[in-house]
Amino acid sequence: MNRYTANLCRLEFVVTLACTGRCRHCSEGDHSSSGEFIDGDKAAAAVLSAAKAYKLDSVMTFGGEPLLCPEAVFNIHAAAKKAGIPKRQIITNGFFSRDPEKITLCAERLVESGINAILLSADAFHQETLPLGPVVEFAKACLKAGAEDIRLNPAWLVSPDDRNQYNIETRRIASEFEKLGVSSAKGNVIFPQGNARIYLADYFDLSAPVVNPYDEDPEDLRAVSVSPDGSLLDGSIYSEDIVEILERYSPKSCVGGNSYDI
Template sequence: MNELIIPPTQLSLLVTNKCTAACQNCCFQCNPKNKDRLSLDKMKQYVDQAVDAYSTIQLLVITGGECFTLGTDLNKIIKYSSDKGLFIRVVTNGYWAKSPEKARIILEKLVEAGLNEINFSTGDEHQMWVPYDNIIHGIISALELNLTTAVNVESSKLSEFSINQLKSDCRLEKYIHFLHKKLFLLGGVWMPFNKSTEEELNTFGEERKKELPILLQQNKSRCSSLFNSISIDPFHQVIACCGLTVGYIPYLRMGLAKKYPLKFLYEYQFQDFLKIWLFTEGPEKILAFCRIKLNLPPIETTKWHICQICIEIFRNEQYILILQQNYGEVFQSVLLKYSLLREKYLKIKQLKIKDHEKKR
């Protein structure tokens, strides 16, 4: 099996399902009432295990829910992991950045602990809970502290708020217009997890298509989110990816980190041909394969997010049965393609590791 393994380059801790917001279409249905979280001790154990098992792990992503609700435990896990040489990224809705001063004080402490990068999430639904100005305070403080800063803006057919508002905000002018190399504005696709918005959000409008060409092209491709990260949720469940629909696909849960070693759970997935197939050819081709076998007409998925196609497959028992009965037909060709891809991946990962070591 060793010849199939692609070592991970990151550890992602989904530290809690508690959030100060309760966005209607949050993929993990986080809200202020949730209380589940990883303890500081457990987080440290997972960092130790991951780093000891794989020298390829360079990045720790701390996300949730809202990871800033951990309070000083957030500073402690950043310090602990940074001391081990990891690059640290946090993902937040920015609720704590109530004023420029407050944002600065909080971020200064995290930078002191070893934080390297911050990702803010915002958009129409987020702004029902967290004011837009918080994001601005957060971005400016982060950039002034020399943090790499990304802003992920919910993007769907219905979105009113878009990246353009950020680009034209005069408070960000000096960072945007001087091509600040540390600021990244991204349109993160926002998917329906709530029935009432499902219909409207199911397709992208023409305008949005122009803005998100890469996301739309993704459907045609393989799933590159697999085999990259060890991701652990607040229930200690190791999940195969952080895809938008992962919470709804039991198949992508790989086992409990508090019961089995992370290395075992991570590597066990390489015995699973379907994951290798997803990684190599992507869910769209797999769905097409199922429909041909069932003598069904193809489904038009060009407007779907790649993870929507994935859930379409896994919630249909008929497809799963067809895959179990017929995967042998593509087994050799997929494995051959996978081996070539894997070689390419390993080369890229080696280069990244060398680059990271130089920066340490």
């Protein structure tokens, strides 16, 4: 087995870079409302194949906004469940439709597909451009559908304890969700990359090197991330078996790592 990927335990899928949000803290920069999305069948095949070769303990889908392409999300997580991968997570901003029927159906199918952790990106930054009402409806629909674990995954500025105006508003939004029975995960602290570097520059020392907390050790990949066009490391899951890509990986030939966002 390739020593650089021998400890791989997590597969991530950037389902699409299209997004309903236009967040000023987004580490990926600007997103458009439409764009390429991953082939759900091929992504599901990659999950099944990788699970035979590696001891995977989690599969995550995110974006952009992954629920703009719900069928791909359902396929990926159904495959993860079939393969016996215990953690099956999605990060979503929760706003993909205003139609109550579509929201309910999506929540039911998410739960049916085997997702067992829904991380909802709701906070002062997301809610500058995303309406809270449909996100609350989505959270309620997930609870009603029997979601095992749905939690807020807020973005904090400077630190979770800092009392800046954004964090104060994020705490207010979190308290709205707590009333519904949705608690908050620890979330993430914004780092100066993409839009955050431009629009929140006053909060950072831009002369210091940027530390991306999601960068992987290229000599010991624990998580890899498949892009919306199927690309992974120096290959593509659309044209070859994911295991072949992972087995030939070398830190000298390509940049590894993940791109966990939101």
